[in-house]
Amino acid sequence: AQSVTQLDSHVSVSEGTPVLLRCNYSSSYSPSLFWYVQHPNKGLQLLLKYTSAATLVKGINGFEAEFKKSETSFHLTKPSAHMSDAAEYFCVVFTYNNNDMRFGAGTRLTVKP
Amino acid sequence: ETGVTQSPTHLIKTRGQQVTLRCSSQSGHNTVSWYQQALGQGPQFIFQYYREEENGRGNFPPRFSGLQFPNYSSELNVNALELDDSALYLCASSLPPRKNEQFFGPGTRLTVL
Numbered sequence: 001a002q003s004v005t006q007l008d009s010h011v012s013v014s015e016g017t018p019v020l021l022r023c024n025y026s027s028s029y030s031p032s033l034f035w036y037v038q039h040p041n042k043g044l045q046l047l048l049k050y051t052s053a054a055t056l057v058k059g060i061n062g063f064e065a066e067f068k069k070s071e072t073s074f075h076l077t078k079p080s081a082h083m084s085d086a087a088e089y090f091c092v093v094f095t096y097n098n099n100d101m102r103f104g105a106g107t108r109l110t111v112k113p
Numbered sequence: 114e115t116g117v118t119q120s121p122t123h124l125i126k127t128r129g130q131q132v133t134l135r136c137s138s139q140s141g142h143n144t145v146s147w148y149q150q151a152l153g154q155g156p157q158f159i160f161q162y163y164r165e166e167e168n169g170r171g172n173f174p175p176r177f178s179g180l181q182f183p184n185y186s187s188e189l190n191v192n193a194l195e196l197d198d199s200a201l202y203l204c205a206s207s208l209p210p211r212k213n214e215q216f217f218g219p220g221t222r223l224t225v226l
Contacts, residue, residue, distance in 0.1 A: 032213045034213075036217075041219075042219065043117070043203070043217040043218055043219040043220060044156070044203065044205075044217040045217075046214070046215075046216070049213075049214065051213070090155050090156075094213040096213075098161075098169035098170065098171070099146070099161045099168055099169035099212060100158040100169060100171055101146070101148075101156075101158055101205075101213070101215060102158070103148075103155030103156045103157070104155055105154060105155050106153075106154070106155050
């Protein structure tokens with residue numbers, strides 16, 4: 001079965017420092033992986049997606065993620081955090097057999113001034 | 114281009130009642146998926162509709178049902194409401210072949226008393 005595990009429920013960084021949000025996946029075949037962001041009282045917004053093309057995926061707002069098959073990981077990074085990055089982040093795997101998007105439990109990112 | 118819209122934004126019901134939530138897909142998108150997001154958790158897939166037929170279902174009981182209309186809008190119906198049904202209900206639309214690239218609405222907050 002397809003699943004994702006977000007290794008940190010909460011990450012706190014200072015503004016201007018790097019961000020690392022960790023995600024491991026489980027899949028019986030080549031997965032489609034995504035990162036979504038959810039700001040308070042707002043809908044989910046797609047940050048980036050991996051669908052078996054380049055292993056380093058660039059997304060919006062300076063975020064990127066690297067697909068590492070040997071480590072079954074898809075960690076999200078950003079070189080320099082901004083206050084507006086504070087939100088909940090979800091790692092997601094898509095399962096083609098029933099069109100199911102499997103979300104991780106989420107990582108809350110706090111950015112300190 | 115109009116994004117995904119959902120109505121109502123908030124709803125309060127009592128245990129045992131029935132509820133209908135509505136979703137209008139993004140312009141041109143013919144596939145609609147519904148998710149339940151309990152407080153502090155990631156969204157869970159309920160089901161997907163494509164061309165007015167159910168096209169995949171998650172682990173939800175039959176009292177969760179849906180419809181899709183010829184204009185691609187959709188309804189989620191929940192019968193015999195339980196307290197645990199209190200959650201944010203999210204709708205997402207997509208357009209095959211990119212059915213895994215889903216665009217989310219802001220959600221409907223359902224409270225069951």
